[in-house]
Structures are given as C-alpha cells and as structure tokens.
Amino acid sequence: xxxxxxxxxxxxxxxxxxxxxxxxxxxxxxxxxxxxxxxxxxxxxxxxxxxxxxxxxxxxxxxxxxxxxxxxxxxxxxxxxxxxxxxxxxxxxxxxxxxxxxxxxxxxxxxxxxxxxxxxxxxxxxxxxxxxxxxxxxxxxxxxxxxxxxxxxxxxxx
Numbered sequence: 662x663x664x665x666x667x668x669x670x671x672x673x674x675x676x677x678x679x680x681x682x683x684x685x686x687x688x689x690x691x692x693x694x695x696x697x698x699x700x701x702x703x704x705x706x707x708x709x710x711x712x713x714x715x716x717x718x719x720x721x722x723x724x725x726x727x728x729x730x731x732x733x734x735x736x737x738x739x740x741x742x743x744x745x746x747x748x749x750x751x752x753x754x755x756x757x758x759x760x761x762x763x764x765x766x767x768x769x770x771x772x773x774x775x776x777x778x779x780x781x782x783x784x785x786x787x788x789x790x791x792x793x794x795x796x797x798x799x800x801x802x803x804x805x806x807x808x809x810x811x812x813x814x815x816x817x818x819x
Contacts, residue, residue, distance in 0.1 A: 665765050668714035668726065673703035675723035676714055679752040687787060706730070714750070715769040717762040725753035725762035729770040731779065746774040746782035751790055764793060771797065 668676060677699040681691045706712040706728075717725040728750045734743040748770055753762050774782050786794050 663717050663719040663724075663760070663762065665715060665717055665769060667769075668707060668716045668728075670704040670707045672714065672716055672723060672726075673700040673707065675716065676703050676726050676728065676750065679723070679726045679754065680750045682754065683750060683752040683787070686789070703728075713770070713773050715766045715773075717753075717757075717765060719757060719762075724757040725766055727751040727763070727766040727770055729773060729782075731777070740780065742778075742780050744777075744779050744781075746770075746777075746779040748782060748784040751784075763790070767793060767797070 677696055680699060681696065684691050703714070707714060712728065712730040714726055714728040716723045727748060729746055729748045732745045732747055734740075734745055736743045748767070751763055751767065753760075771782065782799075784794060784799065786799070
C-alpha cells in the first residue's frame, strides 16, 4: 500500500536518488560528488520552515517525491504580494510510474502553498510532467527571463 507523507531530513538520500532519475531523464550525468552535495542540501533545507518535500512510500521504500520552497520577490505594480512558491525535483522511480504518485505529491505541495496563501508558484516542466501541471492551470510564461552563470558553470543550470 502506498502512503503519502511529509519528508524529513532522514529522507535526504531517497530524495537525492529520485532527483538523480529526473536529471538522468533530462540527459544530465550524475556523479558521487553531486549526490553527496544534494543529500547535504536536502538535509539542511528540510530542517527549515521555508522548504518542504513530500514522498510516497510503497512497501517501505520511497518511490516518488517532490520539493517546494518559498521565495520572496520585491513587490511590483501587478503583484503587491510578491511571495512565490517554487516546485522542483518531481520524480518517480521508473518501475512505479503511472500510478498517480506524482499527482499525489504535487497536490500535497500545492496544498502546502495554499495554506500559506502563496499567490504564485513557479516550476520548470519536463515534457512528461507538463500535462499534469497544465491540468492545474500552470502556463508557459516565456517573456524576458535571462540568467547569468559564472564561468565554468553550465548555462540554464537547474
């Protein structure tokens, strides 16, 4: 039986493993140095109130998960409440896909943002995830977004 629950810092290894599946699906190479750093980041951030992750356990193993966090932007004329949520690391083990686990995790994240009256939630969608997000009203924004990356960094880093 699959169970949804809020992740704790002890889930850092499982969340990193799932995030690795996501990166591999996007063609990114993952390595041990990345895994160690990602686990540290999950442990540290899951101990704060501004970061949350939800996981699905099936037969005692974490098989799906996703993370979200709060960001505070400056107010603009069209958004006086400039708080934003951000969703990332939505991933399900390949053998457990198409069971609705990603949807359950996503709904839990959206409920967490709703409890905090967050007026906007951002994410980057893979082609596989896009239909789910569009079903919840997410839209591709486009526009004038640009980014600077330090020399040696990969442009468009996620």
